[in-house]
Amino acid sequence: MRAAAFAFGLLAAALATPALAEHHDEVDARNETFAQLPNWPGYWVAEDQAGTTITGLAPVATAATGSSFTVNIMPLRAANAPWNAEGRRRWEAVRAASGARKATGWGYPMMMGSATPLRFLVTPEETIIINFYNEARYIYTDGRPMPSEEDMWPTTYGTSIGHWEGDTLVIETAMVTDPSTFFHGAPPFSENARYVERIRLDGPDRLVLEFSVTDPETLDAPWSTQAAWVRDPGFDRSIILAWDNDRTGNEDGLNTIEAGPTE
Amino acid sequence: MKKYLPLAAVLAAVAVAPAATAHHSFAMFDRSRTVTVNGTVRQFQWTNPHAYIQVTVPQGGRTVEYSMEMGAPMYLYARGWRPRSLRPGMQVAVDYNPLRNGDPGGVVLDVRNAQGQAVGSNRE
Numbered sequence: 082m083r084a085a086a087f088a089f090g091l092l093a094a095a096l097a098t099p100a101l102a103e104h105h106d107e108v109d110a111r112n113e114t115f116a117q118l119p120n121w122p123g124y125w126v127a128e129d130q131a132g133t134t135i136t137g138l139a140p141v142a143t144a145a146t147g148s149s150f151t152v153n154i155m156p157l158r159a160a161n162a163p164w165n166a167e168g169r170r171r172w173e174a175v176r177a178a179s180g181a182r183k184a185t186g187w188g189y190p191m192m193m194g195s196a197t198p199l200r201f202l203v204t205p206e207e208t209i210i211i212n213f214y215n216e217a218r219y220i221y222t223d224g225r226p227m228p229s230e231e232d233m234w235p236t237t238y239g240t241s242i243g244h245w246e247g248d249t250l251v252i253e254t255a256m257v258t259d260p261s262t263f264f265h266g267a268p269p270f271s272e273n274a275r276y277v278e279r280i281r282l283d284g285p286d287r288l289v290l291e292f293s294v295t296d297p298e299t300l301d302a303p304w305s306t307q308a309a310w311v312r313d314p315g316f317d318r319s320i321i322l323a324w325d326n327d328r329t330g331n332e333d334g335l336n337t338i339e340a341g342p343t344e
Numbered sequence: 345m346k347k348y349l350p351l352a353a354v355l356a357a358v359a360v361a362p363a364a365t366a367h368h369s370f371a372m373f374d375r376s377r378t379v380t381v382n383g384t385v386r387q388f389q390w391t392n393p394h395a396y397i398q399v400t401v402p403q404g405g406r407t408v409e410y411s412m413e414m415g416a417p418m419y420l421y422a423r424g425w426r427p428r429s430l431r432p433g434m435q436v437a438v439d440y441n442p443l444r445n446g447d448p449g450g451v452v453l454d455v456r457n458a459q460g461q462a463v464g465s466n467r468e
Contacts, residue, residue: 136451196419340411
């Protein structure tokens with residue numbers, strides 16, 4: 082009986098060996114691919130918002146004049162994009178209504194240039210970009226194509242496919258809901274806009290973004306801009322809290338603080 | 345508490361409003377004036393997108409509650425603040441830029457406890 086069990090074991094091991102070897106080859110290949118990919122650990126904040134204080138303002142926003150109003154530290158608002166007539170109409174409509182609106186997050190593309198820190202989790206199959214509001218983007222880099230139009234529908238963060246060109250992550254994003262419907266300070270691109278981002282490390286502690294968008298519905302021509310992130314030494318983990326206490330109100334066209342809750 | 349704004353202030357606010365910084369424009373605060381209020385913490389709202397300190401101050405025989413806005417808790421954490429850095433009943437002195445509309449409140453620059461010590465570090 083014991084001899085039979087031993088023989089059976091030998092047979093099973095012999096049969097399993099090719100599969101095990103194949104599995105190990107796959108693991109080795111993935112590990113090798115992984116080891117060659119860039120690694121961008123840490124908590125990245127928009128460069129122009131580095132050093133943001135408890136006031137909620139970055140030194141660069143106040144240093145030059147003592148005012149926060151002279152520096153455009155949110156380039157992805159796209160204030161200087163070549164808006165066509167429809168784009169301008171949307172822009173003005175959004176601005177006219179924004180004072181009375183509340184928000185629950187940044188959405189895309191605003192999350193890529195806000196004061197909220199980002200993390201970049203790079204794997205061979207996908208890169209996850211996630212901020213401190215748990216707003217996440219999943220960038221598939223496993224070679225798949227962009228899904229067909231039948232398989233996509235507009236969402237706040239869109240659908241993203243990526244690939245690596247050397248150490249640069251290239252991301253194409255489609256089917257983003259008009260960003261201004263989610264956040265009132267966002268650009269009013271149409272859901273047919275196509276976004277391309279190129280992200281790479283520039284030195285050990287600076288990530289740079291080249292951002293471009295094409296949208297025949299709202300733009301006369303493609304628009305592009307740049308952004309960059311640096312690490313803020315004050316963060317040692319993601320500090321996650323819901324965006325659920327927006328007390329910014331509006332009176333006579335000027336923002337104010339709504340009364341606090343009474344207990 | 346609502347007051348009519350001088351025309352110049354309204355024009356200034358409108359002119360600068362598009363350059364948003366955080367989740368809203370800072371045009372709502374008079375960044376040219378820094379004032380200090382001494383009061384009692386009623387509540388510390390450790391919330392997004394902004395934290396708020398609710399401070400009560402006896403004024404003219406009644407109690408006035410100030411709404412003091414701060415940045416997001418993630419940045420307070422990075423500058424040495426924690427949810428229990430302020431507790432109800434604490435005596436505090438708050439330096440702030442006041443709201444332009446005259447309501448009791450503003451944006452916090454610095455906070456000191458009853459011993460005059462800075463809360464958190466407010467440093468990079």
